[in-house]
Amino acid sequence: MVIRNIFRRRSPVALSFLEMAISYLILIIWTGVVLFPLYWLLVTSFKLPIDVNMGPFYLPFIDFQPSLHAWEYILVGDLANDTRRNYFNTVVVAPTSAILALLLGTAAAYGLTRFEYRPRLGIILSFLGALVVVVFAIVLGAPWQIAIPAGVALFIILLQTVARRFQRTLKNSDIAFWLISQRMLPPVAVVIPIYVLFQRLGLLDTHAALIITYLAVNLPIVVWLMRDYFQTIPVELEECAAIDGASRYRIFWSIVLPLAVPGLVATFLFVLVFAWNEYLLALFLSGAKSQTLPLTVAAQNATRGPQWWYMSVLILIMIVPVIAIAIALERYIARGLLVGAIKG
């Protein structure tokens, strides 16, 4: 059956033999481009330092004698405790922050497609004004115990006076744009204040600090992708449920979410991979206790030069779970990402 499908030209879209050969050639070349660095990681992880330093060796057992020394060092030897702890940290931080981002972001995206929000511009401007004053006061040396109550008082005064003059309201699209635009924020622009914030709260070098930060970084992209998705789901079903007396939370939970599974899965994978692999923020916010795996990889570039064999092992054990998840969910990814833009 399969063979017949290959050789029969079913429609004008089908390819001639030559076209097929060229297509395969390109696909196979790119497969090589993708797989060769991964193959090199794999063989390097079985090399002794001397095999790496003697120049390139390609084939285990023929070019060089494979050794398990790096795997032993990482998994049961000297570094085993670090590896286990950092692996555990990553396994806690990445999925937790991804699930939280998905939860909050999906709810916000749903709200933005199905409700009308009219926040008053005056209130927002008063709030931002008060916030600016407080931040500047604290930076210029005022104690926060005084600055924050003063800021609250200022906010209330502004609300009662100036804000009443501004009757303009924002719309849903403005809120969505504001949320999405937060993704434009380079992490390096906010990481120092976040560092100070967590230091004050005593949360530095904890899982919570990383989870909260990744949540904030990933929320915008979840809102962006899921909002696109919800707009493709017809609203009639929800209207029926509402007439039958279902509450809005129930509608969201038992009607909308099940319909959005492909989008949810694709978005989840996207934010999970980001949190799993993130390096810069983790570098700032985690110390010895809450280190994640990217930091362990970077740490193998020691004073004796990069320890390629250890690094290769770490990179490999780091990508295995993500790749397993990706292969399992592959069919959702294509259907889920950017589907709103595709249909629209």
Added chain:
Amino acid sequence: MTTERVSRSVLADSGLGVETPTISAARPVGSRIERWAGNVFILPAVLVVLFLSIFPLFLSLSLSLSRLKFVKGGFEINFVGLANYHKLLFGSEQDHFVGVIASPSPLGWAFFLGIVAFLVWWLVRYIRTGGYGVVSLVGRVLTAVLLSLLAWLLAHTLSPGGRPGTVVVTLLYVFIGIAVQYALGLLLAVLTTQRLPARRFFRVVFLLPMMITPVGIAYTFRMMTDTDKGPFQPIWQALGLGLYSWVNDPWGARAAVIISDIWQWTPFMFIVLLAALEGQSVELMEAALVDGANRWQVFWHITLPQILPVSTTLILIRMIEAFKIVDLPNVLTNGGPGTATESMTLHAFIAWRTLDLGGSAAIAYMLLFMVTFLSMSYVNILRRRVVEA
């Protein structure tokens, strides 16, 4: 006003600006918790973003306007106004941040004048259509002026004798990277949507690089680019280049960073374009083929217009992400040789490491400004084309 206008166009572009249906009419107002449903849905996200983006953003702004000084038993922060920005743009850090300016080659002039001509044409066409507001006209003029300025900068720092600073290097990473990633991603997606056996295998394999931590990719490519012990050493020898290390050449090093970035992010382009291609209508394509159109015509006139909306959003997402590039140059080349491969984020990170917090925040702010401005211009210029296409 300008932001609001642009915001709407961003949303329209990504398919976000659709009329919002409400279900409020279908149901009488119930309990209090029911009435609050709208806020319950959106407030958690808004609060998180407010506290972890807006608040640090203001704090960063105030940091960028001050200088950290170490005194006995701690440090003090002094307000210095725009000194940090002045240092980057005109002062001691100018060579590092903006680059060394030299008079451009004829090619540089052609590039610069080409960009200016395009922007003038764009503005003139906009004005001649009429029906514009003063605010949006000012916004467009500003866009055109700033884009010309960037083109001027590119032409002057990339010419012989000049040296690109971190701004220009970041722009090169973003634009060259995205162009190649898009082209490659599209090619692979087109090939994979054909009815080939084993296409699922290709799909999974092509996805892999996206899943690897950028730090890991950077180290892997450091092995790949090693001309002494790397896997391509024999080829290098055969070409007679011996131990010449191309990563020690500024342009070679930049190319290495861009190649690693392409290796990592082509999968993202690929997977989204694949979904877009599979969503297009096959009937239209078959009809055109039956009518005697060749494959290229079908691709150009039928497939490409259908995937254009996705492409704009996709490129916007990648652009926003690509500006933040830091792991690759940091590990792969350590920013060197000299500062040749430093991106803006890496520049800010290095400034932070030397405890120049104000300078670091100022660089970060310049980056934020540039990302926002370029994303907006991109959306603004492209929206027309998409609508007309």
